[in-house]
Amino acid sequence: MAAARPPFSFETGPKTKERAPVARRFRGSETYKVDAKGRVSIPAAFRRVIEASDPDWVPGNRPNIVLVYGPERQTWLEVYTIKAIEEIDAQIEDMQRNSADRLQLEEWMHGQAQELQIDEDGRLVLPQRLRDKIGLEGEAFFISAGDYFKIWKPETYQAHYAERQRRLAEQYPDDFDPRSLLPGRPKG
Template sequence: MAGMFIGEHTFKVDGKGRVSIPADFRNELTEGDPQAAATGRPRMVIVYGHESQKQLIVHTFEGFRALAEEIRGLPRGSKRRIIMERMILNLAKPIELDNDGRFVLPQMMRDKIGLDGTAYFAGMGETFEIWKPETHEAEQASFAEDWLAEMGPNANPLSLLDEAGDL
């Protein structure tokens, strides 16, 4: 499995929906796809999710395969498995980068998150997210406000490591 996606990037989306992947993210995608060494074009899986999801969640190919195996490990017919199959596996699309490190973001996905000319890439560790920049900014501000109200103005996010599982 690949290392991690960190940081933030903003890239233009052209009229055909082509967008470049940040170089450091591209390296992680290459590490997370065993076929990339042979083809030079890593694959990734984009989960566009249910109606209320405001961002696209991007997994390395192997990371998504591992997630699918975890879902497959749930009891067949269980509510948890059905939810995850319908909200993750069913609402996902594998995509391959071109030789220039770009991909075409399908119109349906662009429409879903309201993406017009610019895409915001947010590193989330094992995955990264693609947002409309204004939506991400509003969501991030709301999240930070809620968190600071709960934890106090001098809150340190690293303190949450000591509370694993408490949230």
């Protein structure tokens, strides 16, 4: 006779004390409305990655993120999961103390960043000064970047994307396969 299986929950997988493993990569892009208070819904798939990558999150709690707004010339916001920012923090700690590179990374990733929580409705509240910094008004464009995602003013992103496509067209032939840029993996 087969052993009874524990009840299943879409939120946590089999009902155990540990959460089921969930992919921690962001994928895709979406545009969402930003209200007058700066609240913007985070794509549902992004919220699952944020929750899975926050070691303190349990259902019913608000998941934590780190928003990096960067230097004045940066025209987008970067949103990191707790796990991703901890990995970056560890890499910064491994650098030579007081080196120019470490000081720059500390300023960007610590000094030009803010810890925030996702509200109970799955929204992020973007402070006015950050909305002003990137010119965000009625809509926000979210685009994945692996273990973090970026928030852009849609028109700024479109201009950035068009320029990048123009440069790529000059650099690579029409039939270029971007996967060819991936490093080889050891065979084993």
